[in-house]
Amino acid sequence: MESVAKSALFRELPSVDELLRSPGITQLVEIHGATVVTDAARSVLARLREEISSGLLDSSSLRIALDGLPTAIQTQLRKSLSYSLRPVINATGVILHTNLGRAALSPLALQHSLDTASHYSNLEFDVEAGERGKRDVHVDRLFRKLLADVSTHVAGAFAAPPGGSPAEKGPISTIVVNNNAAAVLLALNSLAEGGEVVVSRGELVEIGGSFRIPDVMTKSGATLREVGTTNRTRISDYEKAINDRTRVLLRVHRSNFEITGFTEQPSTAELVELAHKRNVPLVEDLGSGALVDLESFGIHNEPTVLDSLRYGVDVVTYSGDKLLGGPQAGLLSGRADLIQRMRANSLFRALRVDKLIYATLEATLLAYVKHDYNVIPTLQMMRLSKGEIGERAEALAKALTKAVPSIKAEVIDGESVIGGGAAPSSTLPTRLLALASAEQSADELSERLRRSSTPIISRVEDGRVLLDLRTVFPEQDAEIAVALKTLG
Numbered sequence: 024m025e026s027v028a029k030s031a032l033f034r035e036l037p038s039v040d041e042l043l044r045s046p047g048i049t050q051l052v053e054i055h056g057a058t059v060v061t062d063a064a065r066s067v068l069a070r071l072r073e074e075i076s077s078g079l080l081d082s083s084s085l086r087i088a089l090d091g092l093p094t095a096i097q098t099q100l101r102k103s104l105s106y107s108l109r110p111v112i113n114a115t116g117v118i119l120h121t122n123l124g125r126a127a128l129s130p131l132a133l134q135h136s137l138d139t140a141s142h143y144s145n146l147e148f149d150v151e152a153g154e155r156g157k158r159d160v161h162v163d164r165l166f167r168k169l170l171a172d173v174s175t176h177v178a179g180a181f182a183a184p185p186g187g188s189p190a191e192k193g194p195i196s197t198i199v200v201n202n203n204a205a206a207v208l209l210a211l212n213s214l215a216e217g218g219e220v221v222v223s224r225g226e227l228v229e230i231g232g233s234f235r236i237p238d239v240m241t242k243s244g245a246t247l248r249e250v251g252t253t254n255r256t257r258i259s260d261y262e263k264a265i266n267d268r269t270r271v272l273l274r275v276h277r278s279n280f281e282i283t284g285f286t287e288q289p290s291t292a293e294l295v296e297l298a299h300k301r302n303v304p305l306v307e308d309l310g311s312g313a314l315v316d317l318e319s320f321g322i323h324n325e326p327t328v329l330d331s332l333r334y335g336v337d338v339v340t341y342s343g344d345k346l347l348g349g350p351q352a353g354l355l356s357g358r359a360d361l362i363q364r365m366r367a368n369s370l371f372r373a374l375r376v377d378k379l380i381y382a383t384l385e386a387t388l389l390a391y392v393k394h395d396y397n398v399i400p401t402l403q404m405m406r407l408s409k410g411e412i413g414e415r416a417e418a419l420a421k422a423l424t425k426a427v428p429s430i431k432a433e434v435i436d437g438e439s440v441i442g443g444g445a446a447p448s449s450t451l452p453t454r455l456l457a458l459a460s461a462e463q464s465a466d467e468l469s470e471r472l473r474r475s476s477t478p479i480i481s482r483v484e485d486g487r488v489l490l491d492l493r494t495v496f497p498e499q500d501a502e503i504a505v506a507l508k509t510l511g
C-alpha cells in the first residue's frame with residue numbers, strides 16, 4: 024500500500040482524548056479510573072497503528088476495527104486487571120516441575136502462613152522474655168529434631184576446626200536462605216572467600232535455570248580448583264590438590280544427569296576422612312535434599328540430608344521446594360561453628376527469607392516431625408499407586424469415549440518422573456491416559472487443553488497426548504473431564 028493511503032488511514036484513528044470521551048468508554052472510566060483505561064486505549068490504538076503500517080488494514084477493515092474499539096478496550100482492560108500468575112493443572116506426571124512451581128504446598132502450610140502473616144507475629148520476638156528474638160529459631164528447633172540422630176551419633180566425630188577446640192562443636196544447626204543457589208553462594212563465600220575450593224570435574228554441573236557451579240564459585244570470591252576428569256576422579260586427586268590455600272572440599276549432587284560406564288568417584292566416607300585428616304571442611308550441595316528415606320515411597324538411591332551428616336559431611340545445602348515438599352528456600356545444615364560463620368556474614372542478611380516462607384516451612388517440617396507425610400502433596404503424590412491412578416484414568420477415558428467418539432482414548436502403562444534434580448533415573452510406574460485423534464494432531468489437542476479455563480499441561484509423545492494423573496489433584500479430575508468433552 025502506498026504511504027499516502029496509509030497516512031489517510033492513520034488520520035482516521037481517534038486521539039486517546041477523543042476516545043476517552045466517546046460513549047462506550049466514559050462508563051469504563053467511571054468504574055476503573057482514567058489511568059488504567061488510558062493505558063488500555065493506548066495499547067489498542069498502538070496495535071491498530073501497527074496493523075496499518077504492516078498493511079493488514081485497509082479503509083473498510085479499519086472502519087470495522089474502529090466500530091469495535093469499545094469492546095477491544097474492554098477486553099484489554101480485563102486482561103490487564105486480572106492476575107497473570109494463576110493455577111494450572113499439571114498432567115505431565117513430573118512431580119517437581121520447575122516451570123510449574125515445583126512443590127505444591129499443603130493447605131496446612133498455607134493456613135499457617137495466613138494465620139501468622141495476616142497479623143503481627145513473633146517472627147523476631149521472644150514472647151517469654153519480652154525481647155528481640157531470632158527468626159531462625161522457629162525452624163531450627165524442628166531441623167534439630169529431624170536431624171537429631173546425627174547430633175548424638177557423630178558427636179565427637181567432627182574434626183576440630185582449624186585453630187578451634189573440640190568444645191566449640193555443637194549440635195547440627197540449620198539456617199534458611201532464598202534458595203539452594205543462595206545457600207551454595209553463602210557457604211562458599213563464608214568459608215572460602217580468597218581461598219580455593221576443590222571440586223571434581225565430573226561435578227561441575229549446570230542445573231536448570233542457569234545455576235552453574237563455576238559461576239557461583241566466582242561470585243563467592245573463591246577460586247575453583249578442578250580435579251580429576253569428567254568420568255573419573257579419585258580420592259588421591261583431591262588429596263594432591265589440597266594446599267595451604269584450600270578452604271573447602273565441595274561435593275555436588277549431579278542432579279539432572281548421570282555418568283555411566285567407565286566411572287569412578289570417591290565415596291562420601293572417603294571424602295570425609297580426607298577432609299577431617301587435612302582439617303578442611305567438606306561441603307555437599309545435595310540439591311534435592313530428602314529429609315526422610317524415600318525407599319518406602321518407591322524412590323531408590325536418593326541420598327538424604329541425614330545420610331550425609333551421618334557420614335560426617337560438615338555442611339549440607341539443599342532446596343526447600345524439591346523433595347522436601349516445602350516452599351522455595353535454601354537450607355544449610357551442619358556443624359554449628361560453620362553455620363555460625365554463615366549467619367554472621369552480611370550476605371546472609373541479604374539472602375534471608377520472609378515470614379511467609381518461615382511459616383510454610385515450619386508447617387511442612389512439623390508434618391515430618393509428626394510423620395504426617397500425607398499432608399505434604401509432593402510425598403502424597405509419590406505414594407499414589409499405579410492402580411489408583413489407573414482407575415481415575417479409566418473413568419476419564421470412558422467419559423471421553425462416550426462424549427467424543429472421534430478421539431481414541433486408552434489407558435496405558437508409563438512412568439512418572441520425580442524431577443527437580445532428583446536422580447534422573449528416578450521414576451515411578453504409572454498409568455497414562457493416551458489421546459489420539461484422526462482429525463487433530465497431538466500438538467493441536469495439547470494446545471486446546473492448555474486453553475482450558477484452568478490450563479491443562481500434558482505431554483506429547485509419539486503422536487499422542489499423554490495425561491498422567493499422579494500430579495493431578497483428585498478434585499481436578501472433574502475439570503479435566505469437562506475440558507476433554509470439548510475436544511471434539
Ligand SMILES: *Cc1c(COP(=O)(O)O)cnc(C)c1O
Nearest residue numbers: 202203204276278310311342444
Ligand atoms: C536444584 C539444584 C540447585 C539449585 O537449587 P535452587 O533451590 O533451585 O536454587 C543447586 N544444586 C543442585 C545440585 C540442585 O539439584
